[in-house]
Amino acid sequence: MGKLSDLIFSATNFVANKIQRPAVILLYHRVTDLSADPQELAVSPANFDAQLQHLQSSYNVLDADRFLHYVKAGKPFPERSVLVTFDDGYADNYLEALPIMTQRATPALFYITTSKLNTSKEQWWDDLERVLLTGRPLPAALSITINGVAHHFNTATAATTRDAYYDLQAILRFCAPDVIDQAMQYLYTWAGCDGEGRPTHRMMTFDELKAMAASKYVRIGCHTHRHPAVGMLPYAQQLQEIGQSKEILESLLQERMQHFSYPFGGRKFLGSKRYYNADSIKACRELGLEMVCANYYGQVHTWSNPFALPRILVRDWPADVFRQKMERFFKL
Numbered sequence: 001m002g003k004l005s006d007l008i009f010s011a012t013n014f015v016a017n018k019i020q021r022p023a024v025i026l027l028y029h030r031v032t033d034l035s036a037d038p039q040e041l042a043v044s045p046a047n048f049d050a051q052l053q054h055l056q057s058s059y060n061v062l063d064a065d066r067f068l069h070y071v072k073a074g075k076p077f078p079e080r081s082v083l084v085t086f087d088d089g090y091a092d093n094y095l096e097a098l099p100i101m102t103q104r105a106t107p108a109l110f111y112i113t114t115s116k117l118n119t120s121k122e123q124w125w126d127d128l129e130r131v132l133l134t135g136r137p138l139p140a141a142l143s144i145t146i147n148g149v150a151h152h153f154n155t156a157t158a159a160t161t162r163d164a165y166y167d168l169q170a171i172l173r174f175c176a177p178d179v180i181d182q183a184m185q186y187l188y189t190w191a192g193c194d195g196e197g198r199p200t201h202r203m204m205t206f207d208e209l210k211a212m213a214a215s216k217y218v219r220i221g222c223h224t225h226r227h228p229a230v231g232m233l234p235y236a237q238q239l240q241e242i243g244q245s246k247e248i249l250e251s252l253l254q255e256r257m258q259h260f261s262y263p264f265g266g267r268k269f270l271g272s273k274r275y276y277n278a279d280s281i282k283a284c285r286e287l288g289l290e291m292v293c294a295n296y297y298g299q300v301h302t303w304s305n306p307f308a309l310p311r312i313l314v315r316d317w318p319a320d321v322f323r324q325k326m327e328r329f330f331k332l
């Protein structure tokens with residue numbers, strides 16, 4: 001967004017938050033220490049602990065059931081309400097985040113993408129990092145055809161390979177799951193590696209997910225089967241991707257799924273490339289989902305669309321930065 005639209009957006013939020021006290025939904029992905037994190041998805045356990053401590057002392061952290069109750073009732077939230085959510089289903093959610101949440105008695109809602117649960121495979125954006133950015137010797141150039149378009153990258157140095165990684169990431173996030181799988185297979189051959197993932201980047205096992213779901217601090221929601229930008233898919237495929245994750249989770253956990261979040265989920269789009277659209281909302285309704293989160297900056301009010309609620313991405317912020325950000329989130 002440009003400077004002027006930023007200003008208008010902030011002013012609009014400020015006025016909305018003056019009219020009605022807002023609630024804020026926080027979005028996390030991982031809680032762990034990583035040696036490299038090009039997507040900035042991980043919060044360190046120490047920072048996560050400090051963040052939860054601050055939330056417990058200064059905010060009203062609702063669990064997913066209470067949050068859903070206010071969304072469905074169309075009632076204003078209690079003062080300074082916060083919902084903590086996680087996307088994707090990384091193993092560290094169970095191994096590192098849950099013990100801290102339990103210690104701090106803080107509930108959270110975990111949206112799980114199902115295709116790589118219980119496997120050693122990585123999500124494709126991590127896999128792309130593993131192939132390109134973990135120091136293996138690579139050919140000096142990469143030519144790859146994606147959706148019929150030929151792309152050429154210089155992979156002769158660490159800096160150019162890093163650029164190639166970010167470019168490929170931006171291209172693949174708008175591709176259908178089969179196209180992403182084909183591109184990754186091509187890259188394995190090109191780089192001379194296989195599809196075996198790193199233990200540091202795996203998803204939960206079925207047993208870990210079941211143990212997680214049994215915690216009184218945890219609610220589970222779905223996040224598609226293969227993590228496509230659903231807005232790029234025809235309605236039938238959206239229904240299939242969202243429905244498959246819902247079915248797998250319901251049969252594994254023996255509980256009904258009420259929650260869903262859009263993969264990527266930004267409201268911004270490039271031309272015809274969208275993370276979600278009216279068909280996505282229709283598919284969620286059709287599947288009986290009750291609350292759906294997106295991933296664009298904003299606060300939740302009684303007039304917010306329950307099928308595209310805004311969320312605010314939390315980075316690896318130390319306590320003082322997190323405190324300032326939270327104050328701002330409740331105003332702007």
Ligand SMILES: [Zn+2]
Pocket residue numbers: 087088223227262263264
């Ligand atoms: Zn995701």
